[in-house]
Amino acid sequence: MIKVNEYFGGNVKSMAINAGDYKATVGVMLPGEYEFGTSTEERMLVTEGQIEAMLPGETQWNAYKAGQDFHVPANVKFQVRIKMDTSYICYYK
Numbered sequence: 001m002i003k004v005n006e007y008f009g010g011n012v013k014s015m016a017i018n019a020g021d022y023k024a025t026v027g028v029m030l031p032g033e034y035e036f037g038t039s040t041e042e043r044m045l046v047t048e049g050q051i052e053a054m055l056p057g058e059t060q061w062n063a064y065k066a067g068q069d070f071h072v073p074a075n076v077k078f079q080v081r082i083k084m085d086t087s088y089i090c091y092y093k
Contacts, residue, residue, distance in 0.1 A: 008034055014090070023092040029082045037077045041093040045069040049086025054079040 003016040005025070012034060014027030029051075044051065046068055052061045056076040064070055072078050074093075 008032065025090045025092075027088055027090070029080070029086045029088070031082050031084060033079065033081050035077055035079050038072050038074055041074045042072045043069055043091040043093075044072065045089045045091070047087045047089060049082070049084045051086055051088065052081040052083070 001018060003018075005014045005016060005027075006012070011030040011032050012027065014025040016025045017023070029049075044053075044064075046064050046066050048066050050066075051064045051070075053064060053070055054061050055070065055072060055078050061081065062070070
């Protein structure tokens with residue numbers, strides 16, 4: 001089943017798939033700053049563009065380019081800065 005999500009006035013959109021143990025979203029983000037919350041552990045893979053992330057416990061922004069990923073623990077909030085149209089895949093545990 002495919003579920004379409006839209007956040008921040010349409011600046012972030014994703015399509016989710018839930019196939020048993022496999023859960024993921026494929027999405028796009030337009031330039032801006034956003035805060036997300038997690039309910040499960042997530043692995044974000046940048047497919048095009050760049051995500052600058054401020055992850056829990058960190059004190060500086062880290063940039064992740066196409067082909068790079070980062071992990072976010074469950075039940076936390078994290079911030080991202082997007083400076084160019086960016087696409088990603090988010091894998092959930």
